[in-house]
Amino acid sequence: QVVLQESGPGLLKPSQTLSLSCNVSGDSIRWGNYYWAWTRHHPGTGLEWIGYIYGNGNTYYNPSLKSRLTISVDTPKNQFSLRLKSLTAADTAVYFCARGHSGYGRIDYWGQGMLVTVSS
Amino acid sequence: SYILTQSPSVTVAPGQTASISCGGNNLGAKSVHWYQLKPGQAPLLVVFDDSDRPSGVPERFSGSNSGNTATLTIRWVEAEDEADYYCQVWDSTSDHPDVVFGGGTKLTVL
Numbered sequence: 203q204v205v206l207q208e209s210g211p212g213l214l215k216p217s218q219t220l221s222l223s224c225n226v227s228g229d230s231i232r233w234g235n236y237y238w239a240w241t242r243h244h245p246g247t248g249l250e251w252i253g254y255i256y257g258n259g260n261t262y263y264n265p266s267l268k269s270r271l272t273i274s275v276d277t278p279k280n281q282f283s284l285r286l287k288s289l290t291a292a293d294t295a296v297y298f299c300a301r302g303h304s305g306y307g308r309i310d311y312w313g314q315g316m317l318v319t320v321s322s
Numbered sequence: 323s324y325i326l327t328q329s330p331s332v333t334v335a336p337g338q339t340a341s342i343s344c345g346g347n348n349l350g351a352k353s354v355h356w357y358q359l360k361p362g363q364a365p366l367l368v369v370f371d372d373s374d375r376p377s378g379v380p381e382r383f384s385g386s387n388s389g390n391t392a393t394l395t396i397r398w399v400e401a402e403d404e405a406d407y408y409c410q411v412w413d414s415t416s417d418h419p420d421v422v423f424g425g426g427t428k429l430t431v432l
């Protein structure tokens with residue numbers, strides 16, 4: 203059973219930087235035909251893909267967030283992380299980390315999600 | 323970038339059949355996945371690769387994909403099926419594949 207768990211601060215101020223980590227157990231980030239993704243769900247709106255990373259460190263970002271976003275992987279710790287700078291209220295959302303399958307792209311395991319609020 | 327379009331809402335009575343559609347250009351050429359999202363919970367994959375069902379998902383959930391439209395069908399709808407449903411594809415037409423979600427459909431069970 204693969205388990206993903208997000209961690210990080212839940213409340214930040216505008217212009218600050220969000221740093222979230224996702225700890226993975228039951229699978230190795232380094233191996234396999236998977237990508238490791240961040241998505242978010244805005245209150246009252248839909249799911250938004252943020253970006254993803256492979257075990258070899260290759261990353262792919264949502265173009266709308268690319269200028270503010272960094273996703274990295276720590277294979278010894280079996281974790282991957284998100285860093286989103288210059289926050290605004292529009293970044294308030296529930297952030298999910300997840301495992302996706304390369305090829306056809308389905309996402310089969312998700313973290314429980316973490317509410318991040320950006321407010322002054 | 324690739325766009326997936328979903329109707330905002332569908333309403334059905336218990337025991338009836340719910341059909342949730344997802345539209346996209348030549349969508350039938352892609353593999354479509356469907357997720358159920360309930361408040362306070364992680365998204366749940368209910369159908370993948372157009373019509374396959376993960377273990378543990380009731381047989382009441384099924385999917386199809388042809389032309390420009392994919393459909394998630396929920397038979398014998400139950401109150402617990404009330405949730406938001408999202409379609410998703412892996413858009414590999416560019417040099418870096420994108421994860422694309424539809425805008426979501428809210429299923430209301432009367």
